[in-house]
Amino acid sequence: MAQNCSIKGRPLSKDDVICLLDLIDKHEVITSKKTDATNNRMKEEAWKSLAYEFSEIAGEIRRPEQLRLKWENLKKAARKRNAMIRQNKFKTRGGKMYIPPDEALDRVASMLDDTCVIVDVKTECTSRDDDTVEVESENDAIKTDCKNFTAKRIVFNTPNNSLNKRRRLSDLHKAQLSKELAMASYFQAKTEKIRLENLKLELEIQQLQNSAANSN
Incomplete structure (x- = not known):
């Protein structure tokens, strides 16, 4: 009778988790929110490639399914931790609890975007x-x-807030620049109009002087 056995490796160390996050950052399609057939196939291939790279670095074979499950668990843990941090902000000083820093989960939270x-x-x-x-x-x-x-x-x-702020500032800068360019164009046109009026006046004076000279 055939026996079904599952290969279960040792738990990932902190360094292993950081390495995993580095590789996930490298394979951007993994964090894509698109779920169409093409992207799903690309994600499957990315996980296979990631598992191969991770196994080479760690010196221990890890299957794509193992690393993918770890990533899902990290995302759940990061969301749970962020919820605790948010709730902690609304508590009074006496009711607040200490939440220790966690480099890996903080990074996962930023990657969720x-x-x-x-x-x-x-x-x-x-x-x-x-x-x-x-x-x-x-x-x-x-x-x-x-x-x-x-x-x-x-x-x-x-994490997108800073990007949104930069976009708003960029829009303000563009609006300010457009305003300054419009003002510059206005004053340039006004200067040109004054120059032409002065030139016309000089020509009229010259014509009057010529007429006076001819009459004499």
Whole structure:
């Protein structure tokens, strides 16, 4: 009777996890959110290539399925940790807990690249005058320890926020540049008009002088 056996290697060390994240960064298609047939095939091939590279570096054979499962677990752990951090921000000093830094999970969170979303919400709390609450992502529930608080807007801070800010600044710079160019064109046209009027005036004076000389 044939026996089904599964190959289970040792748990990945911290260095192994960092190596895995480096390789996932290298194979960008893995973190793509596209799920069409073409991209799914590309992801399968990327995981095979990644597993081969990882095995060479680690000196231990790892199957694509093993590394892929590890990646999924890392994503779940990163989201759970971020949810804890967000909830911790809303707690009072006495109720806050210490969440130790985690280089790997912080990096995974940044690789997930969630989009920035602004939504209208209402909670019960009056302890803040500001009507804007900042959290990290739209995927998790918001919990507070206060009562009777009304928050009109929530801004989700994600890795894309800095990019969005740069884009907004770029748009402002473009608008300012367009305004300055328009002003420059206006003054240039006005200067040219004045030059032509002066030239016309000089010609009229010259004609009058010539007429006066001819009459004499």
